[in-house]
Amino acid sequence: MAAAEFRAFQDYVKGRAKAQAEFDGKPQAGLGPFVLIGADRDSALLERLALVAKSIEGAGLSSISHGALSSVATTPTSAVLICANAAAESKEIVQVGGTAVVYVRSSGEREAWACDISSHEFEALAGTDEQIAADFSRLVRVLRCPPAPCLGPGSYFVSLTYPDVSQAMCKGAEWTPPPWVKSGKGDRPLHDGLEVRADLLQSQDPAFVLSQLALVRRQSEGLPIIFTVRSRIQGGNFPNEEAPFWQLTMIGLRFGVEYVDVEAGWSREGRHTFLAMAKRTHPGLRVIGSFHEIQRPLSAVTDQELCSLFTECAYGPQGSVDIVKVVGRAESAQCSIRVNQCAVQMRPHLPDSVNCVIAICTTEAGRLSRALNVMLGPTPVAHPSLPGVAAPGQLSALEIEGIRQTLGLPLNPFRGPDRDIDEAAKRQTSTDKDFKPPERTV
Numbered sequence: 001m002a003a004a005e006f007r008a009f010q011d012y013v014k015g016r017a018k019a020q021a022e023f024d025g026k027p028q029a030g031l032g033p034f035v036l037i038g039a040d041r042d043s044a045l046l047e048r049l050a051l052v053a054k055s056i057e058g059a060g061l062s063s064i065s066h067g068a069l070s071s072v073a074t075t076p077t078s079a080v081l082i083c084a085n086a087a088a089e090s091k092e093i094v095q096v097g098g099t100a101v102v103y104v105r106s107s108g109e110r111e112a113w114a115c116d117i118s119s120h121e122f123e124a125l126a127g128t129d130e131q132i133a134a135d136f137s138r139l140v141r142v143l144r145c146p147p148a149p150c151l152g153p154g155s156y157f158v159s160l161t162y163p164d165v166s167q168a169m170c171k172g173a174e175w176t177p178p179p180w181v182k183s184g185k186g187d188r189p190l191h192d193g194l195e196v197r198a199d200l201l202q203s204q205d206p207a208f209v210l211s212q213l214a215l216v217r218r219q220s221e222g223l224p225i226i227f228t229v230r231s232r233i234q235g236g237n238f239p240n241e242e243a244p245f246w247q248l249t250m251i252g253l254r255f256g257v258e259y260v261d262v263e264a265g266w267s268r269e270g271r272h273t274f275l276a277m278a279k280r281t282h283p284g285l286r287v288i289g290s291f292h293e294i295q296r297p298l299s300a301v302t303d304q305e306l307c308s309l310f311t312e313c314a315y316g317p318q319g320s321v322d323i324v325k326v327v328g329r330a331e332s333a334q335c336s337i338r339v340n341q342c343a344v345q346m347r348p349h350l351p352d353s354v355n356c357v358i359a360i361c362t363t364e365a366g367r368l369s370r371a372l373n374v375m376l377g378p379t380p381v382a383h384p385s386l387p388g389v390a391a392p393g394q395l396s397a398l399e400i401e402g403i404r405q406t407l408g409l410p411l412n413p414f415r416g417p418d419r420d421i422d423e424a425a426k427r428q429t430s431t432d433k434d435f436k437p438p439e440r441t442v
């Protein structure tokens with residue numbers, strides 16, 4: 001990691017430094033120049049991508065210069081600085097706050113020197129110039145532009161459960177979006193976001209995770225990526241240890257995901273430090289503050305405890321959490337109603353930065369909560385073509401709309417009639433899928 005803030009956070013995670021970053025609510029203020037590094041053989045690619053970065057409205061990049069890494073300190077913050085083959089250079093760049101150093105490469109081996117001195121990484125997957133430019137623009141926007149409108153009520157994001165997403169994506173010249181992205185009619189994307197559950201991937205090796213993210217972004221039809229690392233105690237498959245969680249979450253930032261999920265079960269100090277760093281260096285990033293209260297049934301959680309979970313999810317530097325998500329474990333339909341009511345009650349007391357709330361329950365008894373959540377915030381969903389559901393009781397968007405219809409609730413008022421939810425889901429339901437809960441540790 002090269003940018004000063006990234007290095008400081010890595011040191012913090014390794015226990016070598018105290019939390020120090022403060023976030024002043026003006027994330028743009030700390031941005032430095034935008035640096036592209038890469039091997040000599042990729043210099044034409046670097047030149048092309050510098051032009052792409054410069055053309056992005058709102059990114060504040062008005063010129064391109066060429067030079068050595070050591071010239072970063074004197075490069076204007078409005079410049080894209082191209083440093084081809086910076087291998088032999090000093091690491092002075094680590095001292096320059098707010099500077100994004102993007103390691104650009106065409107497919108192939110990652111070079112250790114470039115990984116070491118970069119804060120971000122862009123692999124240009126095979127494809128047309130337009131496809132590569134579209135992928136790169138997304139990284140630039142997260143790093144330089146204000147965030148896109150936040151996912152909100154009525155929207156659905158699919159929780160991907162592939163151990164390897166290449167199972168669902170063709171790697172050939174003609175990239176075909178999978179059915180959880182594009183409807184049979186092919187007019188508009190079916191969902192509003194794609195959640196990459198890094199803990200469910202077959203490997204958490206940085207190179208593998210980065211390549212999975214690159215595939216998803218290429219196939220996403222512009223849908224934002226939500227990057228999640230869920231530990232076992234939180235209903236996922238990752239160890240219940242905080243430092244490895246931050247390290248893997250940093251891989252999501254390194255790639256340039258649009259949303260990151262931060263579980264409120266981790267230490268306040270860790271969350272505060274991470275959020276301060278992440279929001280300062282990624283003005284386009286959105287944060288979902290989550291809590292999974294699933295080790296005990298909701299009947300064992302008092303109203304006061306349940307309400308305070310919403311507040312805890314919003315904890316962080318001012319303005320840093322965009323969405324609050326509380327997940328409980330239901331034993332009856334009553335639990336769904338309770339979690340929903342609690343969300344409605346707490347909503348006005350959350351910080352202004354919180355755009356919306358997600359309040360759902362796991363288990364089959366909790367399905368009602370998913371149908372009710374449609375009015376509160378984005379709803380995580382399954383899809384029949386995925387290998388399984390991400391949580392017990394998770395439903396597809398079509399199933400959720402079906403429940404609303406059956407119960408006589410207003411059909412999703414945020415989705416126009418032109419928005420086909422899913423043809424494939426009419427043939428098979430997500431409930432046919434097996435869910436193998438990770439082993440319980442408590």
Ligand SMILES: O=C1C[C@@](O)(C(=O)O)C[C@@H](O)[C@@H]1O
Pocket residue numbers: 159195197228235261290325327360361362380381390391392394
């Ligand atoms: O937090 C959530 C909610 C979820 O656990 C569910 O119950 O649908 C599924 C997860 O993938 C997601 O990150």
